[in-house]
Amino acid sequence: MESIKDRVAIVGMGCTKFGENWDKSAEDMLVDAAYEAFEDASIEPKDIQAAWFGTTRMGTAEPLATALKLDYIPVTRVENLCATATEAVRNACFGIASGAYDIVLAIGVEKLKDQGMGGLGTVTGAGGNGTLEWGMSAAMFFARMATRYMNHYGLNYDEFKQILAKISVKNHYNGSLNPRAHFQREITEEQAINAPIICWPLGLYDACGVSDGSAAAILCRADMAKNFRDDYVLIKGLGLAVGARQGYLQSGYDMVHMEETVRASQQAYNMAGIREPFKEIDLAEVHDCFSITELVTMEDLGFCPRGKAPEYVEAGTFALDGELAVNPDGGLKSFGHPIGASGLRMIYEIYKQMQGKAGPRQRKNPTLGLTHNFGLNPGSGIGSVTILGPRD
């Protein structure tokens, strides 16, 4: 098995404003994100040799080719739930690392707001058979982990809700500094704690919103990258782990961690040569679909010991000016979660931070950056971790 560390570079990126883009179709957003990336890389659309197209709602590869009027090049539609956009990048990396292509497009889009969608992962009806007649929702899945976390570590509801609130407050603050975010207003801990309960113990402000958006990356062979720009960004590590319902089938599974994130990060750290993630990584864009997800992810990624994430959160370790900035762009909390676009939106922030172009959110000389997605639910998920770094 060969590592692809430092073999693939990102030389251009684009990202639309995320939000209720009533005036934009999925195709409009694809064009906006792709052309920003083309311009950023100083290339023409015809320079693209192949494309990977991430979306969960559009069934085929054709809408991307049609939107961009690609000239009979290979387009592959990829889907891996919340890791969909990252999967477009990962597979694009393989296309380049294999030598098959020199320069490719990875792009993701989701147009959720045309579907009357009120909340994430809502499945109505019991189907063939289900446990609940009013459907399942993502909030339920992550609330199970939240309840378990409280019980496992002996936290009472009030102290636990305050920790979760600090995560939401931090991400909304970061989002307030980001013109591309869906929600750009700060919130208070009191607002977060007192918000209506969606799935106990999770309330409205523990959850991310539903948005439209698209993001794109131009990837090329690392040895060609300097032809496009000096401040290109390198792929250092990739990891993907898919659960097999271990958490549902095995009574020993503790439900206070997401094994898929642990395994995916191990793959990515090994590839990138990272031994001490907390010390070596400067900023991370993680999957904060719910506040509890970010809390547990801090432990799963090895940023802190098991059970210690609340202390780290309390200490402000993961704030924009903390030791390891987590969700510096505002996260899913501020951007919402257009499923097929989120992974590339995260990479977009790391890319801009590496180039010193993150405006008021800019970290000082960032070294390694990490992006993380978690699809499906605790107990059986899809964990995806990508490590990015500046050129040597």
Place this chain on the structure above:
Amino acid sequence: MAGIVSYGAYVPLRRLGPGTEGWNLPGEKAVANWDEDSLTMAVAAAIDCLGDIDRSTVDGLYFASTTPPYMEKLAATTTGWAADLRTDILTTDCTDSLRSGTTALRLAVDTVNAGSAKRLLVTSADLRMATPRGGLDNNLGDGAAALLLGDTDVIATIEDSYSVSNEILDMWRVSGSKYIRSWEDRFVYEEGYLKILPEAVTRFLEKCGIKVKDINKAVFYAPDLRRHRQMGNLLGFKPEQIQESFLDRMGNTGSAFSLMLLVAALEDAAPGDRILLASYGDGADVYLLQATDKITAIKGRRGMKHNLSSKMLMRSYDEYLAYREFAASDPEKPGGASASVIHRERDAIYALHGVKCRICGTLQYPPQRVCTGCQAKDNFEPVRFSDKKGKVFTYTLKYSGDIPAFARPIVDTMVDFEGGGRAIFGMTDMIADKVKAGMDVEMSFRTLGTGGGIRNYSWRCMPPRDSWLPEEMG
């Protein structure tokens, strides 16, 4: 000779009674939760009845009710599947009469006596409705009984029986209507109940050569407390000979009523006791039973005592009406279950079968092809989880706006079973605020509603029913 081998009962947890807003009658009556129907109650009674009896010894199941879930399609097959009986058994539904419970009993006795079956389970359940606040609904209660008939190990022999058929429109429900109707009271009782039942009992006792004083306990149907007292007097029984009717504690449970009272009589019976059972509806069925020495050996049944004593008072009559309206809501609404999925997964869905890996021993639900523990392929034995106890490992309370107010929040749980195995279940018959990680639960067969014309059944977890018992009984 055929006799009763075991008994079981089910009375839903909820009661309308003093303290229920909008309910102004002195007594209590038992009412089904919104996720219950006659079939789910029959399953609960059947499982109570079967206890630790080897379920593969049961050769048949009769389901009796005036309110079966389907007009075309047996409830007995679903009940049998949920009770995890064999499939090479005799199943049928006995419907359309208040007497259907005791008629099913007669059919079962004859089946066993004819040698067609060694053991046969009779279940009877009803969830009848009348126009809300129309008077006729005052006494209606919900519940179920189950009796296992057999020719060995009997706790009570069935000495003799007698039936009469009577053509009369006294109480009825026309096809397509959800509410029962009746003719005027004086006709109904004077030409019907108060005339037919005493005649049948008198003729039966003459036929058996038995006097009223020889009966230790008289179990008989009555639509309400007043008529129950009246019938006792008409038949000439002393108060101590008469089985309590529970009409002021659970109401009139229709076709299940007489059999539920019989279960109560059997709970208190001593060896040698003679029990008279008389039920009414389109005629009458009368039985003479005698308890054997084995009557005292039967243990661990929830029966009528625990079922009646473990209860939850409903907040309001309107909430009760919302349950019933929801249960009867448009069966054509979308979001229904898939008949082919239910069929394919019926062991998992109805019998709550999981699997145990023959290699590493890991218990898993639902059944898997490849083991989650050791990845061995297709090397499992089935395991029934429905009678296992468990603990809530984690849970959430879901408050979304599409959930009707009476059911909000719904409780979603991850349950770890005693002895291994884990699964996700909705929780029923709980108080949401009192749900805790680590709490004990047991399983209960319920409906998930009706959609696409299909009644969707599934197991839920719930706090142990006995946890509702008053302290002195618990």
